[in-house]
Amino acid sequence: MLGGCQGSTGPSSLDKNGREYGPKFPYLTIRDQVAAQVALADAIGVAKWHSIIGGSMGGMNVLEWAIAHPERMERIGVFAATAVTSADQIALNSVQVEAIRTDPAFNNGDYYDAKAGFGPHRGLALARRMALLNYRSSNELNARFERTWQSSVSPLGKGGRFAVESYLDFHGNKFTRRFDANSYITLVEAMNSHDVGRGRGSVAEALASIRAKSLVVGIDSDRLFPLADQALIAEHIGGELIGGELRVISSAFGHDGFLIEHKIMTDLINELLNS
Numbered sequence: 407m408l409g410g411c412q413g414s415t416g417p418s419s420l421d422k423n424g425r426e427y428g429p430k431f432p433y434l435t436i437r438d439q440v441a442a443q444v445a446l447a448d449a450i451g452v453a454k455w456h457s458i459i460g461g462s463m464g465g466m467n468v469l470e471w472a473i474a475h476p477e478r479m480e481r482i483g484v485f486a487a488t489a490v491t492s493a494d495q496i497a498l499n500s501v502q503v504e505a506i507r508t509d510p511a512f513n514n515g516d517y518y519d520a521k522a523g524f525g526p527h528r529g530l531a532l533a534r535r536m537a538l539l540n541y542r543s544s545n546e547l548n549a550r551f552e553r554t555w556q557s558s559v560s561p562l563g564k565g566g567r568f569a570v571e572s573y574l575d576f577h578g579n580k581f582t583r584r585f586d587a588n589s590y591i592t593l594v595e596a597m598n599s600h601d602v603g604r605g606r607g608s609v610a611e612a613l614a615s616i617r618a619k620s621l622v623v624g625i626d627s628d629r630l631f632p633l634a635d636q637a638l639i640a641e642h643i644g645g646e647l648i649g650g651e652l653r654v655i656s657s658a659f660g661h662d663g664f665l666i667e668h669k670i671m672t673d674l675i676n677e678l679l680n681s
């Protein structure tokens with residue numbers, strides 16, 4: 407994933423002078439990322455893929471592959487994704503980016519020389535907490551934690567914490583140990599750029615140009631990319647739709663359902679691969 411921090415070139419990669427790109431790393435779109443993937447496919451000699459599948463941001467990549475390079479795959483799977491990032495989704499993303507940028511240790515993105523433990527970890531952890539609220543459903547959080555306390559110390563003015571607060575802290579702090587803050591901003595802004603209809607007439611026209619066999623899956627409790635987003639894709643997609651309609655997974659896990667509902671997703675992916 408171009409712009410990321412775990413394999414491809416991103417802000418934490420070294421430039422020709424041997425220093426991290428940092429804030430000098432260029433703005434990327436989903437289309438730029440797909441162009442890099444196409445270049446990789448060319449380099450390893452893959453002219454056509456049996457299937458290209460992805461969820462969430464990966465699903466955005468899949469749609470761009472199918473629209474820009476329809477001759478290079480036979481099947482696609484789009485899970486819990488959208489054809490165009492909405493104003494609501496951009497707003498949610500913008501708050502996460504601001505959380506990182508307002509961390510004093512962010513230093514305008516030039517923090518790679520900071521001592522261990524002194525980077526923009528608080529801002530990145532806060533951004534991850536916000537994202538996690540979008541990835542899970544309110545029903546799951548309510549059922550899982552209710553109003554339980556994390557310890558015997560009361561959170562009602564006594565210095566204790568609710569269990570759900572501790573849960574968000576754990577995942578936010580864990581994330582900072584494996585991810586780069588500049589990459590987070592780069593990838594979020596790439597998602598904000600996503601609009602398959604840009605320069606192609608309209609979203610509907612772009613989706614209609616897809617020729618691959620397609621599996622489109624949505625999660626009924628997804629509050630990040632709700633079912634209406636996948637319904638739009640399924641309604642206008644030009645290729646044969648596996649199952650003849652949008653496939654809806656009923657899950658308590660919200661957006662992350664496509665990662666957690668292993669048995670259901672395995673069966674659906676097998677249906678696509680064997681079609």
